[in-house]
Amino acid sequence: MAATTATPQGSVRQRNVAGSSKKTKDGVSSDVEVDKVANSKVVKSVPAAAAGSERDYKIVMFFVTALAFLTRFWGISHPNEVVFDEVHFGKFASYYLEKTYFFDVHPPFGKLLFAFMGWLVGYDGHFHFENIGDSYIANKVPYVAFRSLPAILGALTVSVVYLIMWESGYSLPACLIAASLVLLDNAHIGQTRLILLDATLVFAMACSLLCYIKFYKLRHEPFSRKWWKWLVLTGFALSCDISTKYVGLFAFITIGSAVVIDLWDLLDIKRPGGALSLPDFGKHFAARAFGLIILPFIFYLFWFQVHFAILTRSGPGDDFMTPEFQETLSDNVMLANAITIDYYDTITLRHKETKTYLHSHPDRYPLRYDDGRVSSQGQQVTGYPYNDTNNYWQVLPADDDPKLGRHVRNHELVRLRHLVTDTILLSHDVASPYYPTNQEFTTATITDAKGDRAADTLFEIRIDSGKPNQEFKSISGHFKLIHNPSKVAMWTHTTPLPDWAHKQQEINGNKQLAPASNVWFVEDIPSLLEDDPRRAKVERKVKTLPFLRKWFELQRSMFWHNNQLTSSHPYASYPYQWPFLLRGVSFWTQNDTRQQIYFLGNPIGWWIASSVLAIYAGIILADQFSLRRGVDALDHRSRSRLYNSTGFFFLAWATHYFPFYVMGRQLFLHHYLPAHLASALVTGALVEFVFSADSVEHEAAYQAIKAGKKPVAAKRHLTARERFAGQSMLGSWVAALVIFTLTFAGWYFFLPLTYGYPGLTIEQVLRRKWLGYDLHFAK
Structure with missing residues (x-):
């Protein structure tokens, strides 16, 4: 018999542990006590081998990860000149290495990683990335090392997406679908091949989902070492997310919403595991507050402390700070010339x-x-x-x-x-x-x-x-x-x-x-005359300010200037355009060779994921309508997974997408990347739901135990429903291969716009203007 393990909000993970309902290494054997008894009395309808063995999962994961590294690193040295926002984040890395104070509206973690990479390869920060098109070769910049950092994180993001599906108990085809939508997405690839922050942001966001799933699966082992480990790792991932860009706050909303639901369930006196006393509930609340709020905030402050400790010299960021702050920087021209x-x-x-x-x-x-x-x-x-x-x-x-x-x-x-x-x-x-x-x-x-x-x-x-x-x-x-x-x-x-x-x-x-x-x-x-005594230069000592005062001042300035980013931009877009991929962003062009880098997702993959989001919402509405009319069309296990596990992924999409509608600042297509990752998870989960079929006996046993009756032992022969359940795995594989093939075709077709080569003729450019994309060299 196939034992199962719990996932966020009640979904399960099948294991090929025949004839056993004991705990697995990932947690307990089921998500509720009723399922434990049901699983001990009923033989699962799907053969154990149908779901895929542990070895199969590992082989496919290795294959997907290898492809992720290949797609991110292929031709990463092209172009050998500054591209788009590399003028900002490459420059910031140079300022760190020169210890020169600069100002940016984003927190320091992602930029510190770039500086660390530059330090590892012995770069001294002499090049300041002033203009798009400046040559890296002529200026002797180790740009491939800088670009390798986001490429590595981008490749690992695909692996994390695969692990999220695996840890959530989904079948091998579902894991492959979700991972392939990120693996072969031109936007994810394009953003992770350049010196930009979004690879760090998306990777941290994906890790926060994975770590929380691992933590939730240990809910029957509260306060154990593993339980604490995954709680703290969830908080650390959330901290890295918001310490890269402030939109990382959306991941806190995602995890926080799931935690609130979890705590609400723990309050239920009729919960299957037994009621918690209020002191015990207080311990659960305090542990989550410590691991998911206090610790992330401490990590967040730590990166700013590193930021201040490195940037000790006066620089271009001085003007954004008060004179008192500037007095903490050496060689400050403003203070030296003050009269x-x-x-x-x-x-x-x-x-x-x-x-x-x-x-x-x-x-x-x-x-x-x-x-x-x-x-x-x-x-x-x-x-x-x-x-x-x-x-x-x-x-x-x-x-x-x-x-x-x-x-x-x-x-x-x-x-x-x-x-x-x-x-x-x-x-x-x-x-x-x-x-x-x-x-x-x-x-x-x-x-x-x-x-x-x-x-x-x-x-x-x-x-x-x-x-x-x-x-x-x-x-x-x-x-x-x-x-x-x-x-x-x-x-x-x-x-x-x-x-x-x-x-x-x-x-x-x-x-x-x-x-x-x-x-x-x-x-x-x-x-004032030039020889006036008041113009005499007096040597000034570098002063100090308390860390929190410097941090508050910088936070205030960062938030204010971030809110001022409201001016129009030729490639800005609106949130309603993102799921349909209505426009992209021009990153780089080369007139002589007709080459260009145009930031654009894989249209086929995006449209599949967006369609599935609409289908999911429709299924939920239809199920709720049916329940109101007294029609129960779904078995317990399917509904639990549909609402809880898939619902968790849908929540991640919604919390990373809808807040942009209330923002007044400039918005671009890359803001949708975390939400797109969540939509890939929903797609993999819903495809499995469409092709899955749980055992009739399992559902009957569940209903019997729920009613306090003794379940009937499972029959040994296969019913028509069970035979269909075996065939459904074939349907899942067919769906996975079809989606993989279509997304591969879309990735390959738009490859010249993502990798910047080869150059395209007018006819080839026009063929890629599917939705009127504002591509260069179209005439």
């Missing part, structure tokens, strides 16, 4: 985010704007991108006294005099040109500034993260200019004003003071 600002100094102010200068000129606001609103017709104050004398402002104290020659300090009230027009900066309760809710910025004459409008010309210097009475400095003194009477912050944005303002940026008063987009800095002090 204390005195009253009556002439300064140029620059917006930190858009780098535009605070500017004014004699032109005035029009009487009426395009929407009919009336302006003050005051002198225009705008943002100008170039250095100009109209950017010169003099810092005056609130009580104008030429004898006052001291430093400007934090929270002091000042006036800003525009030198060229001899007017004073002013804000008042008049709507700005583009933002009716924001205040207009203009200037007033000296006479008005000393008379009735004196209060409207007062501004507070509020140094960002500054201390009381702190000296105001150029370059390093990031600050917000707060209008004193109305408490609005001087702000600008990139939408240009009309021709009447020479298409310069609008300056207005923002009522929301907190946003970092309100921050300015003083770039220069033109009135």
